Amino acid sequence: MKLLYIEASPREADSSSRHISETYLAELQAAIPGLEVDAFDLWHEELPPFDQAKVAAKMAVIARQEFTAVQRAAWDEVTAIAGRFLSADRYLFAVPMWNSGIPYRLKHYIDIVHQPGVTWTLNPQQGYTGLVTGKHATLVLTSGVFAPGVADTFGIDHHGTYLHDWLREAGVTDVDDIRYQPTILTPDPAGGLEKAKGDALELAKRHSREIAAMGIAGRTPRGRSQID
Numbered sequence: 001m002k003l004l005y006i007e008a009s010p011r012e013a014d015s016s017s018r019h020i021s022e023t024y025l026a027e028l029q030a031a032i033p034g035l036e037v038d039a040f041d042l043w044h045e046e047l048p049p050f051d052q053a054k055v056a057a058k059m060a061v062i063a064r065q066e067f068t069a070v071q072r073a074a075w076d077e078v079t080a081i082a083g084r085f086l087s088a089d090r091y092l093f094a095v096p097m098w099n100s101g102i103p104y105r106l107k108h109y110i111d112i113v114h115q116p117g118v119t120w121t122l123n124p125q126q127g128y129t130g131l132v133t134g135k136h137a138t139l140v141l142t143s144g145v146f147a148p149g150v151a152d153t154f155g156i157d158h159h160g161t162y163l164h165d166w167l168r169e170a171g172v173t174d175v176d177d178i179r180y181q182p183t184i185l186t187p188d189p190a191g192g193l194e195k196a197k198g199d200a201l202e203l204a205k206r207h208s209r210e211i212a213a214m215g216i217a218g219r220t221p222r223g224r225s226q227i228d
Helices: 016-031 052-063 069-086 104-113 160-170 189-214
Strands: 002-007 036-041 090-096 120-123 127-130 136-142 174-180
Touching: 002 016, 016 090, 016 136, 016 174, 016 189, 052 069, 069 104, 127 160, 136 160, 136 189, 160 174, 174 189
Parallel strands: 002 036, 002 090, 090 136, 136 174
Antiparallel strands: 120 127
């Protein structure tokens, strides 16, 4: 089983979302020795621009047209990154809230991998159908000021809601959240972080039991996408 770990914070050792995610990951790895972890640090990985050639290639896919040589080269860049996403059975996202939304590097990554025939198809009568099926995602969500249930003056959640909506559109409907919100407007930041790490530990234990119960025969499929 392979887990893709998306690190969306640039703060490295100072990142609460990373501390919580690594607590979850350490427990999961201890319980499942054969687990393959692919760590994708968005601040150190090369993400090509989603430029005119890639948009043209995307529109060619939607229109079922042949690629030009330039479009083929652009699409190959897209599918190289998307293939890494599709190859995972499970996902772990460490994501701080930025301006009520997600960090721009994560949005850039999503704009690359979320493509027709790769993560979704579209039916004019029924809408989107996700192709990344039978997989699980864990979202570690942190925010300095926002907390669930607060007044809008403390921020609005275009953070967790965006990620849930994107994953659902891609076909990933089995999603768990771990939240540490807020990280700044709290009388006990250290205590809040420890509680979130405890939640991560318990969730990892539950997930490891579920994975063990599945066994090799229950391995999740790698999705139905065709990225050619």
